[in-house]
Amino acid sequence: MEQGVLSKHPSRFTDAASPLLASTLHIRQFGKVLGGIIMAATNQVFVAVIGAGGVGKAFLSQLRNLASHKPSPKLKLCYISTSRKALYNDDYSEVNMEGVVEALANSSKTPPALPQVIDYLAAAPAKSILVDNTSSQDVADQYPLALSRGVSIVTPNKKAFSGSYQLWQAIFTAAATSGAKVYHESSVGAGLPVISTLKDLVETGDKVTKIEGVFSGTMSFLFNSFAPTEGAGGKWSDEVKKAKNLGYTEPDPRDDLNGLDVARKLTILARLAGLAVESPTSFPVQSLIPKELESCRSGDEFLDKLPAFDQQMEETKAAAEKVGKVVRFVGSIDVAANKVKVGLEMFDRSHPIAALKGSDNIISFYTERYGSNPLIVQGAGAGGDVTAMGVTADLIKVVAQIS
Ligand SMILES: NC(=O)c1ccc[n+]([C@@H]2O[C@H](COP(=O)([O-])OP(=O)(O)OC[C@H]3O[C@@H](n4cnc5c(N)ncnc54)[C@H](OP(=O)(O)O)[C@@H]3O)[C@@H](O)[C@H]2O)c1
Ligand SMILES: N[C@@H](CCO)C(=O)O
Numbered sequence: 001m002e003q004g005v006l007s008k009h010p011s012r013f014t015d016a017a018s019p020l021l022a023s024t025l026h027i028r029q030f031g032k033v034l035g036g037i038i039m040a041a042t043n044q045v046f047v048a049v050i051g052a053g054g055v056g057k058a059f060l061s062q063l064r065n066l067a068s069h070k071p072s073p074k075l076k077l078c079y080i081s082t083s084r085k086a087l088y089n090d091d092y093s094e095v096n097m098e099g100v101v102e103a104l105a106n107s108s109k110t111p112p113a114l115p116q117v118i119d120y121l122a123a124a125p126a127k128s129i130l131v132d133n134t135s136s137q138d139v140a141d142q143y144p145l146a147l148s149r150g151v152s153i154v155t156p157n158k159k160a161f162s163g164s165y166q167l168w169q170a171i172f173t174a175a176a177t178s179g180a181k182v183y184h185e186s187s188v189g190a191g192l193p194v195i196s197t198l199k200d201l202v203e204t205g206d207k208v209t210k211i212e213g214v215f216s217g218t219m220s221f222l223f224n225s226f227a228p229t230e231g232a233g234g235k236w237s238d239e240v241k242k243a244k245n246l247g248y249t250e251p252d253p254r255d256d257l258n259g260l261d262v263a264r265k266l267t268i269l270a271r272l273a274g275l276a277v278e279s280p281t282s283f284p285v286q287s288l289i290p291k292e293l294e295s296c297r298s299g300d301e302f303l304d305k306l307p308a309f310d311q312q313m314e315e316t317k318a319a320a321e322k323v324g325k326v327v328r329f330v331g332s333i334d335v336a337a338n339k340v341k342v343g344l345e346m347f348d349r350s351h352p353i354a355a356l357k358g359s360d361n362i363i364s365f366y367t368e369r370y371g372s373n374p375l376i377v378q379g380a381g382a383g384g385d386v387t388a389m390g391v392t393a394d395l396i397k398v399v400a401q402i403s
Pocket of ligand 1: 053082085134156190249387
């Protein structure tokens, strides 16, 4: 069947109105039921992907590789979309993973509303997984519905887990009730094992007292190159543009520079450590957006105007240099005191946080078992390939549990 054909089935995508089409659709329905029985008899899992940007493209490449090496269960891409384009087959036949990004760009189909996509996945002839590679709050808000319909979720999107506490509870209640799985390792520390490590600590009965470190690949890259431990460093605004071009920033780099990206990650970790943090704005977060640029209407306008404010960051850097230190953007969760904070701090040049390279994150878990020597996770904290690795690894875990 041609990719993108829609069905008349009320629980699936709908757009056919003519009687002729309706009768054709009855035949299709029969074929679909028969096809469904045959397909369900084989071991397969349906994968739907929303978002094909830096992380999404790298994920699709890893998925193609995984599917080609993994005969069972067969991983079938059945749906893919960006905000304006979609590709899918109404009869759940596979969307070809070879050249899928180009095919999606050339598709004449627009994405159906998310509840319709969830209907489609819930009615698939085998278990399905929705991979959300967007940073969209609208997509995140649909997770409880998807999970309650038995559709598992894998995502690097922080929005669902760092939004309202009510959404957090709705997600995990829906998953517990339906048995569908939800994995989001790459929402903190990109592909680094941060969430899984924290969960393991908590679930095995250790008492986490403090989590601290560098949680942003963008901020790490910016300060490592703008205020290196040796040498002069680049211009702040140039480094911000480089971070965007390297794919480290959020779609809008202001979401990194205003501290909110780190605040979201700390909200997720604090909740996993047992704190009922209400939102990423319910604790102190330092923004690096110059006051004069707070009213910029777009990320592009902000980047164009930023060079005129480089002096502000130069002064921050000079103040640290004056006392023989460097400045870095860090976060901490004091679990015992129920305190979370995000912002700039000064470090000795020999401190492990000062000595980070590239986009590296460093996250220290202080616990009762580990005593005064924390368990430390360190490595690249941003970038398409490493982030997609976390997403693909989560997919493998979910497939193993649902198939
Ligand atoms: N980049 C990293 O290093 C990194 C690391 C860890 C986590 N993450 C997270 O990974 C996610 C993706 O990041 P990215 O760097 O790949 O972003 P990106 O390059 O901006 O790509 C975002 C993709 O999502 C699509 N999209 C946005 N809103 C959508 C919607 N409502 N419905 C359907 N598609 C939508 C966009 O389509 P259009 O282009 O058509 O809008 C685009 O294809 C984000 O949540 C980010 O926080 C990224
Ligand atoms: N923009 C984010 C991506 C990873 O979540 C960062 O720089 O850390």
